[in-house]
Amino acid sequence: MSRHTTQTNISFSRYFRPTPIIRKKIKNPPKKAKIAFYLLLYYLSVCVTSFIIFYSLISRSRNTNSDRVFEEKETEMATMESLIGLVNRIQRACTVLGDHGGDTALPTLWEALPSVVVVGGQSSGKSSVLESVVGRDFLPRGSGIVTRRPLVLQLHKTEPGKQDYAEFLHLPQKKFTNFSMVRKEIQDETDRVTGKSKQISPIPIHLSIHSPNVVNLTLIDLPGLTKVAVEGQPESVVQEIETMVRSYVEKPNCLILAITPANQDLATSDAIKLSREVDPTGERTFGVLTKLDLMDKGTNALDILEGRAYPLQRPWVGIVNRSQADINRNVDMIAARRREREFFVTSPDYGHLAGGMGSEYLAKLLSRHLESVIRTRIPGIISLINRSIDELEAELDHLGRPVAIDSGAQLYTILELCRAFDRVFQEHLDGGRPGGDRIYGVFDSHLPDALRKLPFDRHLSPQNVRKVVSEADGYQPHLIAPEQGYRRLIDSALNYFRAPAESSVDTVHRILKELVRRSIGETQELKRFPTLQAEIAAASNEALERFREDSKKTTLRLVDMESSYLTVDFFRKLPQEVERGGNPTASTVDRYTEGHFRRIGSNVTLYIGMVAETLRNGIPKAVVHCQVKEAKRSLLDHFYTQLGQKEAKQLAQLLDEDPRLMERRQQCAKRLELYKSARDEIDSVTWIR
Numbered sequence: 142m143s144r145h146t147t148q149t150n151i152s153f154s155r156y157f158r159p160t161p162i163i164r165k166k167i168k169n170p171p172k173k174a175k176i177a178f179y180l181l182l183y184y185l186s187v188c189v190t191s192f193i194i195f196y197s198l199i200s201r202s203r204n205t206n207s208d209r210v211f212e213e214k215e216t217e218m219a220t221m222e223s224l225i226g227l228v229n230r231i232q233r234a235c236t237v238l239g240d241h242g243g244d245t246a247l248p249t250l251w252e253a254l255p256s257v258v259v260v261g262g263q264s265s266g267k268s269s270v271l272e273s274v275v276g277r278d279f280l281p282r283g284s285g286i287v288t289r290r291p292l293v294l295q296l297h298k299t300e301p302g303k304q305d306y307a308e309f310l311h312l313p314q315k316k317f318t319n320f321s322m323v324r325k326e327i328q329d330e331t332d333r334v335t336g337k338s339k340q341i342s343p344i345p346i347h348l349s350i351h352s353p354n355v356v357n358l359t360l361i362d363l364p365g366l367t368k369v370a371v372e373g374q375p376e377s378v379v380q381e382i383e384t385m386v387r388s389y390v391e392k393p394n395c396l397i398l399a400i401t402p403a404n405q406d407l408a409t410s411d412a413i414k415l416s417r418e419v420d421p422t423g424e425r426t427f428g429v430l431t432k433l434d435l436m437d438k439g440t441n442a443l444d445i446l447e448g449r450a451y452p453l454q455r456p457w458v459g460i461v462n463r464s465q466a467d468i469n470r471n472v473d474m475i476a477a478r479r480r481e482r483e484f485f486v487t488s489p490d491y492g493h494l495a496g497g498m499g500s501e502y503l504a505k506l507l508s509r510h511l512e513s514v515i516r517t518r519i520p521g522i523i524s525l526i527n528r529s530i531d532e533l534e535a536e537l538d539h540l541g542r543p544v545a546i547d548s549g550a551q552l553y554t555i556l557e558l559c560r561a562f563d564r565v566f567q568e569h570l571d572g573g574r575p576g577g578d579r580i581y582g583v584f585d586s587h588l589p590d591a592l593r594k595l596p597f598d599r600h601l602s603p604q605n606v607r608k609v610v611s612e613a614d615g616y617q618p619h620l621i622a623p624e625q626g627y628r629r630l631i632d633s634a635l636n637y638f639r640a641p642a643e644s645s646v647d648t649v650h651r652i653l654k655e656l657v658r659r660s661i662g663e664t665q666e667l668k669r670f671p672t673l674q675a676e677i678a679a680a681s682n683e684a685l686e687r688f689r690e691d692s693k694k695t696t697l698r699l700v701d702m703e704s705s706y707l708t709v710d711f712f713r714k715l716p717q718e719v720e721r722g723g724n725p726t727a728s729t730v731d732r733y734t735e736g737h738f739r740r741i742g743s744n745v746t747l748y749i750g751m752v753a754e755t756l757r758n759g760i761p762k763a764v765v766h767c768q769v770k771e772a773k774r775s776l777l778d779h780f781y782t783q784l785g786q787k788e789a790k791q792l793a794q795l796l797d798e799d800p801r802l803m804e805r806r807q808q809c810a811k812r813l814e815l816y817k818s819a820r821d822e823i824d825s826v827t828w829i830r
């Protein structure tokens with residue numbers, strides 16, 4: 142230590158030679174200086190420590206911020222992919238479950254989903270742009286009208302290294318890895334609907350392409366707009382194409398990819414004309430200029446691409462596709478993309494715009510924009526989905542559950558349906574529903590009227606009485622009272638009651654039949670099952686027929702009973718009255734005169750009146766007992782017995798539904814499934830929560 146001190150002193154003394162006083166002070170510093178030195182040391186150490194702490198805090202926070210930025214970027218990327226993937230998945234579900242839009246009978250989700258539609262004149266390069274975006278050669282090409290049906294092209298990004306493949310909705314089990322076969326299938330499928338003619342059809346072809354080299358995107362290729370029909374086409378095709386294209390681009394959720402060839406005057410561009418009409422603010426129009434390589438030497442499209450000639454809200458994108466010669470020489474898409482990049486980078490005119498040109502850039506631009514459109518539309522789509530789910534569930538409730546498959550459940554369903562019908566029928570009889578009162582009308586008015594109108598006046602006229610009595614007397618005229626004559630008169634008069642008795646039965650039968658018919662119609666649960674309706678109607682009518690027979694027998698028996706045994710008391714009173722009030726000699730003299738027969742007629746009339754009163758009360762009792770009560774009690778009993786003996790197939794047949802209704806239920810169920818899966822898909826995208 143002392144050596145070190147000495148050395149220091151030596152080196153120090155080499156530059157600084159303190160005076161003896163100072164030297165002395167250094168060796169023995171004063172107390173104040175010592176304190177100041179220690180304070181200085183303490184201050185320095187505090188400063189260093191604070192700096193270290195401060196620095197470490199700053200660096201940690203800087204790290205956290207960059208982590209967060211990184212995480213946010215990752216989330217944003219994931220969100221973007223998941224949003225477009227979400228719409229792709231919903232679109233696929235739409236396609237699988239038959240929602241292609243345009244169907245007004247069912248709510249449509251397809252039309253609410255954002256998509257990109259490629260629009261342009263014929264041969265403007267629409268299909269070429271699509272192929273460039275996909276990076277694959279798969280669309281039918283040629284001159285004239287090539288695209289004759291809408292092509293819904295869904296691009297699905299897959300993991301790097303995975304093989305590209307395509308799938309058609311109409312061939313769900315088949316994966317196409319050879320893209321020239323995809324082209325052939327598009328051609329064949331187009332011809333299947335349109336025939337080999339040059340006709341067009343609005344029925345879309347759905348194609349999905351899975352590849353690591355695509356961005357998630359849905360593009361719809363449409364027939365090219367044209368002004369003249371080509372040979373073999375009707376004149377109407379021009380208008381048909383425009384109507385079809387309009388039906389797509391008019392939807393506010395549709396982004397329009399308006400394709401115009403650079404070697405054509407922009408003022409005559411069909412795509413720009415149409416997009417200006419349906420999207421006047423240019424908010425959803427993406428202008429694409431193809432065939433830049435075909436422009437005359439010395440000219441360029443800078444005015445358009447830089448947004449001066451026709452400004453749009455989105456930047457114009459220039460594209461160089463493969464020429465027909467390239468296609469014929471089978472120049473592959475990768476080489477074509479590379480050449481396109483080189484074209485822009487090396488172009489003296491467009492070099493400064495190269496970053497925003499080309500099909501790869503266009504794909505990313507569209508994907509990004511589509512994502513932002515989807516983001517803004519999602520709340521509306523969610524409320525549409527929820528609303529449609531409510532509507533469809535209500536309709537399905539109304540249509541009823543699908544029929545069970547096993548025979549036990551089917552039998553149970555049939556019995557439930559029969560009971561539902563029976564309830565309605567009983568309500569008609571008991572007064573919950575109208576109709577039963579008509580039965581009372583029969584007893585209260587029809588029957589008494591009919592009884593009143595029986596032709597007893599004619600039957601019991603003195604002439605007829607004389608005739609009947611005389612016939613009954615035979616060769617020996619009656620001596621005191623014409624017993625046989627009375628009996629014959631009464632018997633034949635009672636016969637008249639048969640008709641009103643039978644009519645009462647028949648009328649009530651008709652009313653009951655009518656009530657069965659109405660009850661079947663009013664049983665909501667039965668509405669879907671026409672076969673069971675017919676079977677219930679047949680079984681009920683058969684039962685009512687049996688009840689009618691029984692009722693007829695009973696009521697006629699009532700009538701017959703009246704003639705089987707006459708009410709003696711009534712007749713016993715008659716001679717007494719004659720005796721009480723009259724002269725017996727006169728009555729004997731009177732016996733063969735008109736007055737005598739009139740008296741007999743009036744006696745029989747009185748008796749018949751009494752019987753009529755009895756039957757007026759008795760017939761309703763018999764009818765209600767045999768028909769109405771039986772109908773209430775056992776209308777379908779026989780049917781139930783038969784049901785128990787039926788085989789599974791016969792039970793299933795009974796539950797055959799109205800085909801229109803079955804179809805409607807299937808459609809609603811499918812659409813409901815679509816909306817529910819769409820809701821699940823949306824729920825699975827976390828940001829929405």
Ligand SMILES: Nc1nc2c(ncn2[C@@H]2O[C@H](COP(=O)(O)OP(=O)(O)OP(=O)(O)O)[C@@H](O)[C@H]2O)c(=O)[nH]1
Pocket residue numbers: 261262263264265266267268269270282283284285286287288363364365366431432433434435460461462463464465466468
């Ligand atoms: N040189 C060159 N040729 C192009 C370009 N774009 C398209 N073509 C050619 O133009 C022709 C028509 O292109 P398509 O992509 O079939 O046009 P389209 O609009 O889909 O045609 P339709 O479906 O029939 O209406 C083809 O021969 C293409 O090779 C381009 O940028 N440069």
